[in-house]
Amino acid sequence: MKRIYLKDLETHLNHEITLQGFVDNIRDLQYVQFIILRDITEKVQITIEKNEENKKLNEIVSNLTNESTIKVVGRLLANSKVKLRGMELLPSEIIVTSKSLEELPFNFKNNDTALIDTKLDYRFIDLRNEKNTLIFKIQSCMIEAMRSYLYQENFIEINTPKIIGTASESGSEVFELKYFNQKAYLAQSPQFYKQMAMASGLEKIFEVAPAFRAENSNTNRHATEFTSFDLEFSYINSFEDVMSFEEDLLIAGFTAVKNQYGEQIKTLFNKEVIIPTKPFPRLKLNEVYQALADNYGYQIPKEDAGDLNSEAEKLTGKLALKKYGHEFIFITDYSFKKRPFYHMRKEGVPQGYDLIWRGCEITTGAQREHRYEILKKQAQEKGLDKDVKFYLEFFKYGCPPHGGFGLGVNRLTMLMLGITIKEAMFIFRGPNRLNP
Numbered sequence: 001m002k003r004i005y006l007k008d009l010e011t012h013l014n015h016e017i018t019l020q021g022f023v024d025n026i027r028d029l030q031y032v033q034f035i036i037l038r039d040i041t042e043k044v045q046i047t048i049e050k051n052e053e054n055k056k057l058n059e060i061v062s063n064l065t066n067e068s069t070i071k072v073v074g075r076l077l078a079n080s081k082v083k084l085r086g087m088e089l090l091p092s093e094i095i096v097t098s099k100s101l102e103e104l105p106f107n108f109k110n111n112d113t114a115l116i117d118t119k120l121d122y123r124f125i126d127l128r129n130e131k132n133t134l135i136f137k138i139q140s141c142m143i144e145a146m147r148s149y150l151y152q153e154n155f156i157e158i159n160t161p162k163i164i165g166t167a168s169e170s171g172s173e174v175f176e177l178k179y180f181n182q183k184a185y186l187a188q189s190p191q192f193y194k195q196m197a198m199a200s201g202l203e204k205i206f207e208v209a210p211a212f213r214a215e216n217s218n219t220n221r222h223a224t225e226f227t228s229f230d231l232e233f234s235y236i237n238s239f240e241d242v243m244s245f246e247e248d249l250l251i252a253g254f255t256a257v258k259n260q261y262g263e264q265i266k267t268l269f270n271k272e273v274i275i276p277t278k279p280f281p282r283l284k285l286n287e288v289y290q291a292l293a294d295n296y297g298y299q300i301p302k303e304d305a306g307d308l309n310s311e312a313e314k315l316t317g318k319l320a321l322k323k324y325g326h327e328f329i330f331i332t333d334y335s336f337k338k339r340p341f342y343h344m345r346k347e348g349v350p351q352g353y354d355l356i357w358r359g360c361e362i363t364t365g366a367q368r369e370h371r372y373e374i375l376k377k378q379a380q381e382k383g384l385d386k387d388v389k390f391y392l393e394f395f396k397y398g399c400p401p402h403g404g405f406g407l408g409v410n411r412l413t414m415l416m417l418g419i420t421i422k423e424a425m426f427i428f429r430g431p432n433r434l435n436p
Helices: 006-012 055-062 116-121 130-152 191-199 239-269 285-296 310-324 372-381 389-395 409-417
Strands: 016-028 032-038 043-049 069-078 087-098 176-179 182-186 204-212 225-234 282-284 328-332 352-357 360-367 402-408
Touching: 006 016, 006 043, 016 055, 016 087, 032 055, 032 069, 043 055, 055 087, 130 204, 130 225, 130 239, 130 409, 191 204, 191 225, 191 389, 191 402, 225 409, 239 328, 239 352, 239 360, 239 402, 239 409, 282 285, 285 310, 285 328, 310 328, 310 352, 310 360, 360 409, 372 389, 402 409
Parallel strands: 043 087, 282 328
Antiparallel strands: 016 032, 016 069, 032 043, 069 087, 176 182, 204 225, 225 402, 328 352, 352 360, 360 402
């Protein structure tokens, strides 16, 4: 029999139905008992009068505990006196499918009753909170919409290896592991394999998968394992094509979220989902430096010259709103010293960008260098030519001009809802957290 979700009960009034869910609350009064049943979609009241006919049911409810799970058979009736949705279920049978044996370690219905680390220790309880459940409904909605957009644009979804043989795909630290009798590493991104797909003639590919960064960084936006939404496509004219495509992809994702969850996000997170408009503003890095100095008296530290640090990103987000009335801004013309060797260069300038949203970098994208001799030379400049020998092989036999980017799904969710990265992940992994 098909499962009935509580959100759909209006179509089952005056019918005998079977419901399942968590016991959200119990009220055991002198003449009547009430159970509030909860599933992922809604809640409903179950009403059991205390009488001889209901003696077995009354005994079950008297021994029931909050957060147990039950299966209930009964008739659903409209009742204007019931505050919760104006309906109630009068049960003929209650089956306890699991019993909550102990008092909960914290009150998950109030997000302020426990420290974040306590909530992460008991994440399976923390996620029962309506607000926390909504986070992953939103995240799922956004990924589904972006996936659908890519399928419409003739992209192919692929799965690339997460165990790799070289540690040289970017400047970030990597996790090393024993792979039988040799060393291996967890992939920081699918970058090399995305480009292999371009050399294979697949033309348009994407992947939604975990990525790993061994960065000993304890901030509200970094994690050692996260979900990355990566894509790559061929026959571009410049990295402007890549930026334009990312604009369209984000608009598709944000539109879906706003349509489906915009009101709930306002209510529970006090945030407005603003669908961005094209084109997003664009500034070269030196223009950003000048604007930050003129507007905020900020000078980039010497060690960060040619790049942006987190403080500069925050100020750039403020600048985008102030100057352009836009939450997003593309920054281009970074120093080649701060960019990966596989970014194409034009007169020494990497043909790539970072995308800043609400003061935080969410994307690094670029046109890639697809010409073997130039790519080999740029790898040699970084001292990587031997380490990336297998990668360079991809470009020996012809490869179309191409580009792409990667989006951090968890960071997108974090910024959309105004929460921390720990809350935006189903299970957080950081330098000091390896459990649950």
